[in-house]
Amino acid sequence: MQSKAEPMPQQRRLPTLGRISWRENIVYICFAGVLVFFALTIGDKGFLTVSNLFNIARTTAMIAVISVAMTFIISSGELDLSVGSTAALSALVSALAIQAGYGFVGGVIAGLLCGVAVGLVNGFFVTVISIPSFLVTLGMMQLVRGIDMRITYTNPVPVRNEMFDAVFGPGTIGVVPILFLWALGVAAVGHIVLRYTPFGRQVLASGGNRVAARYSGINTNRTKVICFLITGMGAALAGMLWTGMMGTARYNFGEGAELAAIAAVILGGTSLFGGKGTIVGTFVGALLIGTINNGLIIMGLDVSEQMMVAGAIIVLAVAFGRKPAR
Amino acid sequence: MQPDVLTMRDIDKSFNNVPVLRRAGFSLRRGECHALMGENGAGKSTLMKILTGVYRRDAGIVEIDGEEVTFHAPRDAEAAGIAMIFQEFSLIPTLTVAQNIFLSHEPKRGRGAFIRDAEMVQRARAILEEFGEDIDPRARVEELSVGAMQMVEIAKALSKNARIIVMDEPTASLSESEVETLFRLVRQLKAQGISIVYISHRMAEIFQICDRITAMRDGRDMLVAETAEVTMEELIRAMLGSDSSATLEWIPREVDQTSPPVLEVEDLSVAGSVRNVSFNVRPGEILGLAGLTGSGRTEIVEAIFGVRTPTGGSVRIDGRPVRSNRDAIQAGVGLVPEDRRTQGLVLDHSLKDNVILPNLRRFTRRGLVQDKAARRASEAQIHDLKIKSEHTEQEVRLLSGGNQQKIVLSKWLERNPKVLILDEPTIGVDIGAKSDLVRKIREIADAGTAVIVISSEFEELLAISDRLLVIYDGAVIDDIPRNDVQSEEALHHAVQG
Numbered sequence: 001m002q003s004k005a006e007p008m009p010q011q012r013r014l015p016t017l018g019r020i021s022w023r024e025n026i027v028y029i030c031f032a033g034v035l036v037f038f039a040l041t042i043g044d045k046g047f048l049t050v051s052n053l054f055n056i057a058r059t060t061a062m063i064a065v066i067s068v069a070m071t072f073i074i075s076s077g078e079l080d081l082s083v084g085s086t087a088a089l090s091a092l093v094s095a096l097a098i099q100a101g102y103g104f105v106g107g108v109i110a111g112l113l114c115g116v117a118v119g120l121v122n123g124f125f126v127t128v129i130s131i132p133s134f135l136v137t138l139g140m141m142q143l144v145r146g147i148d149m150r151i152t153y154t155n156p157v158p159v160r161n162e163m164f165d166a167v168f169g170p171g172t173i174g175v176v177p178i179l180f181l182w183a184l185g186v187a188a189v190g191h192i193v194l195r196y197t198p199f200g201r202q203v204l205a206s207g208g209n210r211v212a213a214r215y216s217g218i219n220t221n222r223t224k225v226i227c228f229l230i231t232g233m234g235a236a237l238a239g240m241l242w243t244g245m246m247g248t249a250r251y252n253f254g255e256g257a258e259l260a261a262i263a264a265v266i267l268g269g270t271s272l273f274g275g276k277g278t279i280v281g282t283f284v285g286a287l288l289i290g291t292i293n294n295g296l297i298i299m300g301l302d303v304s305e306q307m308m309v310a311g312a313i314i315v316l317a318v319a320f321g322r323k324p325a326r
Numbered sequence: 327m328q329p330d331v332l333t334m335r336d337i338d339k340s341f342n343n344v345p346v347l348r349r350a351g352f353s354l355r356r357g358e359c360h361a362l363m364g365e366n367g368a369g370k371s372t373l374m375k376i377l378t379g380v381y382r383r384d385a386g387i388v389e390i391d392g393e394e395v396t397f398h399a400p401r402d403a404e405a406a407g408i409a410m411i412f413q414e415f416s417l418i419p420t421l422t423v424a425q426n427i428f429l430s431h432e433p434k435r436g437r438g439a440f441i442r443d444a445e446m447v448q449r450a451r452a453i454l455e456e457f458g459e460d461i462d463p464r465a466r467v468e469e470l471s472v473g474a475m476q477m478v479e480i481a482k483a484l485s486k487n488a489r490i491i492v493m494d495e496p497t498a499s500l501s502e503s504e505v506e507t508l509f510r511l512v513r514q515l516k517a518q519g520i521s522i523v524y525i526s527h528r529m530a531e532i533f534q535i536c537d538r539i540t541a542m543r544d545g546r547d548m549l550v551a552e553t554a555e556v557t558m559e560e561l562i563r564a565m566l567g568s569d570s571s572a573t574l575e576w577i578p579r580e581v582d583q584t585s586p587p588v589l590e591v592e593d594l595s596v597a598g599s600v601r602n603v604s605f606n607v608r609p610g611e612i613l614g615l616a617g618l619t620g621s622g623r624t625e626i627v628e629a630i631f632g633v634r635t636p637t638g639g640s641v642r643i644d645g646r647p648v649r650s651n652r653d654a655i656q657a658g659v660g661l662v663p664e665d666r667r668t669q670g671l672v673l674d675h676s677l678k679d680n681v682i683l684p685n686l687r688r689f690t691r692r693g694l695v696q697d698k699a700a701r702r703a704s705e706a707q708i709h710d711l712k713i714k715s716e717h718t719e720q721e722v723r724l725l726s727g728g729n730q731q732k733i734v735l736s737k738w739l740e741r742n743p744k745v746l747i748l749d750e751p752t753i754g755v756d757i758g759a760k761s762d763l764v765r766k767i768r769e770i771a772d773a774g775t776a777v778i779v780i781s782s783e784f785e786e787l788l789a790i791s792d793r794l795l796v797i798y799d800g801a802v803i804d805d806i807p808r809n810d811v812q813s814e815e816a817l818h819h820a821v822q823g
């Protein structure tokens with residue numbers, strides 16, 4: 001009690017201009033730097049061709065979709081590690097539904113319902129039972145991946161459906177890959193929802209200060225459950241995009257996608273502790289990771305070397321983009 | 327007469343050129359329990375933080391056993407045998423009692439590589455047994471009662487051979503029987519020659535347990551006396567001074583007594599803190615809740631606002647029952663909570679985003695938050711409340727306490743509340759912002775809003791209230807029109823129960 005009445009030591013005030021240009025835009029600076037670097041070093045080996053750039057866009061689309069959804073849950077102060085397994089579950093279930101004759105619409109609905117189911121389970125344990133989301137979704141990641149393997153005993157499920165192929169397939173509209181259009185569309189909707197709707201404000205407030213949000217009349221539990229539904233459905237959509245790209249649903253879709261998505265979100269400038277989130281940053285973060293992977297492949301690095309370089313870049317970028325310790 | 331173990335003389339301390347201590351003094355005899363009193367902001371915490379090495383004095387002398395000392399860090403004070411027991415205990419809940427007592431000075435072996443666990447438990451037990459308390463040294467601290475935690479804190483101090491123990495509001499969260507136990511322990515410590523500085527607002531306890539009393543005001547020690555030779559009136563006068571009424575003046579207001587009450591609280595109870603509280607507030611009335619910290623005043627308003635679940639009774643707004651936080655907000659209740667930083671604001675967000683947070687629906691058209699309207703509304707609040715902020719996008723973390731408090735207030739003013747509750751609205755707020763807030767509270771009430779104000783600063787409470795409820799130990803013990811309160815002293819008297 002007493003200490004509150006005393007003058008606080010002067011707070012450190014940083015000049016905002018310098019901070020904004022460097023720290024908050026680290027992802028754009030990195031992205032530009034990586035593009036220039038690859039253009040200079042491997043520009044003549046096909047990196048700069050339109051088809052390669054669209055190839056990056058196509059292969060990054062799924063991670064981008066998951067990352068956009070992940071931005072919501074991280075902004076609300078929680079985490080969802082179950083997205084990769086959920087993507088595979090919805091890929092398999094939608095493929096099986098189509099195989100069983102429920103058609104395109106039936107398949108898509110079945111796939112999305114998988115995402116809803118996982119989201120509801122995650123949300124229930126995190127809010128009603130009050131278990132940290134890291135633990136709940138870590139368990140769900142394993143559990144759902146187990147289900148993925150069991151459903152078809154790890155056999156792939158091919159999808160032969162013209163509509164599915166046209167909507168989620170590897171084709172293009174003009175020169176732009178359909179998969180990339182999905183990612184763009186999801187990012188655009190995500191950006192508007194997070195930035196301009198009351199729900200977006202509630203997410204950021206719940207993550208920024210849960211108690212203050214509650215004292216402002218916000219139902220923080222409801223907000224978090226909806227965020228888990230968003231990651232569940234985002235993962236489900238990504239799963240179907242993977243199926244569309246490959247023509248087949250596989251149990252191992254999305255392995256490691258949760259970590260790539262978290263990396264994209266944090267690189268993009270969203271706070272891991274909640275309260276601050278940007279979909280545009282996330283989207284560029286996902287593209288950055290995809291571009292690094294693509295460039296390293298063209299440079300002829302093998303998978304082990306790719307992983308080392310990509311990991312190092314993520315750590316460094318986050319370190320530079322971090323707020324200084326108070 | 328015992329020699330002084332501690333003498334502090336002519337201590338000066340300023341923060342940002344604002345003097346907080348002005349030639350303050352304090353002395354402590356061996357085996358004495360010495361009360362340190364004063365209003366919030368009188369400087370007692372700062373003085374004790376200088377003693378415990380948290381702050382460094384600008385000028386003055388500190389002597390331990392007649393030798394001058396300067397502490398550069400809390401560690402130095404600890405080495406000199408000074409320990410502080412904080413209000414929020416500094417124990418680690420997941421460790422055991424023994425581990426907490428010997429934290430960072432565990433008995434070791436093998437050149438300090440390994441902790442002697444058995445010895446640690448045994449020594450912890452020895453200290454606790456001396457207290458006559460049955461606390462298992464192997465129990466985890468989180469399993470203990472608040473009273474037992476405090477015993478562990480004291481045991482921790484003793485394990486470091488403390489000779490001077492500073493207790494900050496030690497009884498604030500203790501039950502009556504736990505207070506008895508604490509007092510027995512204090513007497514025992516005194517008999518062992520340990521000296522105690524006892525910081526408290528509760529005079530009954532001070533008169534019961536302390537040998538001497540120092541009362542502070544405006545950064546100075548105004549009165550030092552043997553407890554037996556001083557009266558409560560003299561103490562209150564020393565703490566308040568005579569010129570205190572000059573800054574805030576009471577302006578009598580007319581409240582329409584014929585209009586029906588907007589807020590009706592009946593038999594409200596909250597487990598462990600509020601007992602059968604009933605009262606009404608009329609539109610345009612300013613009701614002051616006077617009580618000590620821990621008296622249950624905060625719990626009462628939190629139950630009305632619906633963020634604390636009542637165990638009995640009812641709350642009605644305009645005759646309609648309020649059962650949840652949602653009901654309360656929709657019925658037009660607003661709460662400016664006690665701790666603006668943790669309860670009132672999202673510190674990393676902008677001024678504008680904080681202002682619109684409880685009002686999102688009103689700023690939404692076709693599903694989208696109308697940024698322009700939100701900015702205009704926040705600009706109006708900045709102007710109206712004289713908030714010192716360059717623009718509406720300013721992160722509230724970077725604003726001063728007074729400006730932050732105005733933002734919390736504006737969150738609810740945006741809604742034109744029917745009932746506005748303010749819990750300690752002026753704590754940590756500079757004098758200019760304080761008079762802005764007081765002016766605004768009167769304005770809101772004049773416009774027909776029922777206002778409830780909680781404040782530990784009775785001068786301020788008396789300046790704005792039309793009526794006062796005296797809260798003691800979770801119950802309303804008096805309901806008095808402002809007119810009938812003779813003086814600030816009388817109110818100080820009343821809240822002591």
